[in-house]
Amino acid sequence: MSGTPSKDRYGRTLARLVLPQGSNVAEILVSEGYAMVYWHADVPRRIFENLLELQRDAVKGRVGMWQVVDIISKRSDTYVGNRKSKRLFTFMCDGSGQISAKNRIEFRNVEQAFDMGFAPARHCRIWPDQ
Structure with missing residues (x-):
């Protein structure tokens, strides 16, 4: 681990994990x-932006879990996000109606939301069933 680990509001350890040869596990x-x-508010902005750029490349390349983005984008679901928390909801998902007007943002498709750094709210299922 690099630096001193910290805890989030749930008591989970937050740390930067670096392999012996110097590779950052999160980046990989x-x-x-x-x-x-x-x-997350505890993540420095430059780290978030670096990881987001790597995610954009992965989405564009349709690697790993991003192979299903086209399937998700073809759905007729409407996606909304909370600008403050950067959480993503389907329009029908619990909590989507509770987003204040100033924090609410609508997306053309799910890929646009991922491109802007939004992640699905924990209780909102957007991935295709296995």
């Missing part, structure tokens, strides 16, 4: 489509 996972960027 995001760039290969095995993880998505999940904005």
Whole structure:
């Protein structure tokens, strides 16, 4: 681990994991489509922006989990986001109606939301069923 680990509001450890040869594990996972960027106030802006750029490349390349973006985008669902929390909801998802007008943003499709750094709200299922 690099630096001193911190805790989030749920008591989970937040740390930067670097392999012996210097590779950042988060960067590897995001760039290969095995993880998505999940904005949090405790994450420094430059780290978030770096990971988001790697995610954009992964989405465009349709690698890992991003292979299903086309399937999700073809749905007729309407996607809305909360600008403050950077969480993504389907229009019918619980919580989507509780977003204040100043924080509410509508997306043309789910790919636009991911491109802007939004991540699905925990209780909103947007991925295709396995």
